[in-house]
Amino acid sequence: MSISETDKLEYDALECKNITLTEFIERRKRKELENGRLKDRYINSLKKGPLYINRICSLSNSRLPPGTVPRTIVIDGANVMHCGSIYQDTREGSAQSIPDVASLLALMRYFIVRDFEVFAVLSRKYSKPDATNFKEAIDRLVENNLCVIVPSMNLDDTIALEFAAQVNGIVISSDKYRDHACLNPRIQRIVEKQRLNIFWDSIPTHHQNSRTQKGEMDYLPSKKFMFTDDNNSELSENDVIKTLYAFPNELQYIISKERHEMIAPEKRKTEVEGLLNDLISMGINHCQVNAKRILETPVHVPTDVHSKSRTFSEGDYLTEVPPDDQANHISLPFGESDDEW
Numbered sequence: 001m002s003i004s005e006t007d008k009l010e011y012d013a014l015e016c017k018n019i020t021l022t023e024f025i026e027r028r029k030r031k032e033l034e035n036g037r038l039k040d041r042y043i044n045s046l047k048k049g050p051l052y053i054n055r056i057c058s059l060s061n062s063r064l065p066p067g068t069v070p071r072t073i074v075i076d077g078a079n080v081m082h083c084g085s086i087y088q089d090t091r092e093g094s095a096q097s098i099p100d101v102a103s104l105l106a107l108m109r110y111f112i113v114r115d116f117e118v119f120a121v122l123s124r125k126y127s128k129p130d131a132t133n134f135k136e137a138i139d140r141l142v143e144n145n146l147c148v149i150v151p152s153m154n155l156d157d158t159i160a161l162e163f164a165a166q167v168n169g170i171v172i173s174s175d176k177y178r179d180h181a182c183l184n185p186r187i188q189r190i191v192e193k194q195r196l197n198i199f200w201d202s203i204p205t206h207h208q209n210s211r212t213q214k215g216e217m218d219y220l221p222s223k224k225f226m227f228t229d230d231n232n233s234e235l236s237e238n239d240v241i242k243t244l245y246a247f248p249n250e251l252q253y254i255i256s257k258e259r260h261e262m263i264a265p266e267k268r269k270t271e272v273e274g275l276l277n278d279l280i281s282m283g284i285n286h287c288q289v290n291a292k293r294i295l296e297t298p299v300h301v302p303t304d305v306h307s308k309s310r311t312f313s314e315g316d317y318l319t320e321v322p323p324d325d326q327a328n329h330i331s332l333p334f335g336e337s338d339d340e341w
Contacts, residue, residue, distance in 0.1 A: 003021065003022075003025065007021070007024075007025050008021070010024075010028075011024050011025075031271070032270070034274065035270050035271065035273070035274035038274045038275075038277045038278045038281070039273070039274065039277050041277065041278070041281050042211075042217075042277035042278075042280060042281050043211070043217065045209075045280075045281040045284055046209055046210055046211040046217075046219065046280075046284075047207075047209070047210045047211075048210060048211060048213055049203075049207055049210035049211060049212055049213065049220050050207060051213065053203055053207055053210070053220060053224055054212045054213055054214065055226075056110070056212055056214075056218050056220075056224065056225070056226070057226070057227055057235075057237050057240050058214055058216065058237070059114055059237065059240070059241060059244070060214070060215075060216075064241070064245060064247075065247060065248060066248075067247075067248040067257070068245050068246065068247050068248065069245065069246050069253075069256050069257050069260040070114070070115055070116045070117070070244065070245055070246075070256075070260060070265075071116075071167075071168060071169050071170045071194075071244060071245060071246050071256050072116070072117045072118075072164070072167045072168075072169035072170070072256070072259055072260075072263075073111050073116050073117065073118040073119075073169065073170055073172060073244075074118075074119065074120075074121060074160050074163055074164045074169050074170065074171045074172070075104065075107060075108065075118065075119070075120040075121070075160075075171075075172045075173075076120075076121065076156075076157065076160055076171060076172060076173030076175055077104055077120035077121055077122040077126065077147065077156075078099065078122060078123065078126060078156065079173045079174055079175050080103055080104050080107055080120070080172070080173070080198070081099035081100055081101060081103055081104050081126070081132060082096055082097050082099055083103075083174055083198070083200050084100055084102075084103025084104070084106075084107075084200045084221070084222070084223050084225065085097040085098055085099060085100035085103065085222070085223075086100070086202060086222040086223060087100060087133065087291040087295070089294075089295070089299075090295065091295060091297075091298065091299045092298075092299065093299040094299045098132070098133055098291050098294055098295070099126060099131065099132040099133065100132075100133055100221065100222065100287060100291070101132050101133060101134035101137045101138060101283060101287060102133075102134070102219075102221035102222065102280070102283050102287045103200065103221055103222070103223060103225075104120060104137075105137060105219065105221075105276055105279055105280050105283065106218070106219040106220070106221050106225070106280070107172065107198075107225060108120065108141075108146065108276060109218070109219055109273065109276040109277075109280065110216075110218050110219075110225075112265070112269060112272050112273050112276060113216045113218075113269070113273055114216070115265055115266045115269060116244070116265060117259070117260070117263045117265040118146070118265075119145070119146050119147060119148060120141065120146065120147045120148070121147075121148045121150065121156050121159055121160040121163070122138070122147060122148070122149055122150070122156060123149070123150055123151075123152060123153040123155070123156040124149055124150065124151050124152070125153060126138060126149075127139070127142070127149050130290075130293075130294050130297060133286070133287045133288075133290040133291040133294065134279075134282075134283050134286050134287050134290060136279075136282070136286070137279045137282075137283060137286075140275065140279060141279075144272070144275055146272065146275075157175065157177060157180060158180065158183075160173075161177065161180055161183075161187050161190050161191065162186075162187070164190045164194060165186040165187060165189070165190050167255060167256070167259045168194075168246060168252040168253075168255040168256045168259070169194070169256075169259075170194050170195070170196050170243060170244060171190060171194065171195045171196070172195075172196050172198055173195060173197075173198065174197055174198055174199065176191075176230065177191045177195065178191075194243070196227055196240070196243050196244070197227065197228050197229060197230055197232075198225050198226070198227060198228070199225065199226050199227075199228045199232045199234075200223040200224070200225050201223060201224055201225075201226065202222070202223050203220055203221075203222060203223060203224055207220070208220070208221065208222050209221060209222075209284050219280050221287075227240045227243075
């Protein structure tokens with residue numbers, strides 16, 4: 001087996017050398033082969049979409065100034081899964097759609113293949129059985145630090161906005177967050193300047209579960225997304241780029257730069273893309289079948305339907321999220337330790 005200087009450097013960079021250099025190289029090659037297999041499966045599982053539904057902002061025509069870095073992407077998971085769903089919940093007692101995890105996977109993959117750090121924020125209810133049409137995918141996103149589960153429905157928006165404020169990131173949602181804008185100036189800045197509105201448009205049935213013909217091969221589930229202004233008029237690619245990237249002349253640029261250097265999402269890109277390719281391939285059948293099964297199950301109604309307050313169990317002390325201490329309440333992305341945070 002030939003060992004390159006790159007192999008040696010990557011091995012030397014390991015914090016814990018509990019394997020030999022040879023074992024390290026063999027393990028990495030096996031992982032590369034597995035990720036290649038998952039990508040081939042992804043490609044073969046999806047048909048090529050026609051050109052007229054390939055109009056997803058590619059970000060490929062950008063000529064970015066030196067030093068420009070991608071911002072951290074924080075996805076409002078509930079908003080994306082509900083708005084990106086075609087599965088209208090017609091059961092008595094329900095007024096929403098069944099959350100479609102495929103839409104969340106499509107959006108996450110879009111950013112991962114373009115070297116962004118990305119994760120979704122969800123309230124705990126979406127991790128429960130039959131809360132979405134693909135629970136296994138939610139579980140695996142959580143296991144791989146791509147999804148943060150918060151204990152209360154009242155906290156998911158607040159945590160998403162606060163975390164974006166801490167890292168100078170972007171929140172992806174069609175929620176206008178008007179009630180949150182008055183919390184403090186930092187949140188107001190995210191709501192007004194660093195929230196990227198997303199709009200979902202239905203895809204004809206015979207073109208669903210396809211992929212774009214561009215190099216990134218973006219996933220097109222039941223709906224395709226576009227980035228819009230608050231009137232749902234599509235933004236130009238240049239306007240999207242100005243929102244998604246931090247430029248050296250911006251006031252808080254150094255925050256995004258340090259975050260990007262610390263996380264280095266491009267180093268984990270192949271691994272995360274492999275995971276998403278796997279989940280998308282699995283979900284082609286799972287999502288539709290599970291949605292139909294959920295529709296045949298009665299809606300769960302709480303025993304005390306008049307109570308609007310949350311009941312706290314013993315030891316459950318989280319009543320408010322301190323605006324300057326989010327790290328104590330959020331699972332750190334990409335396996336960071338508290339010291340690194």
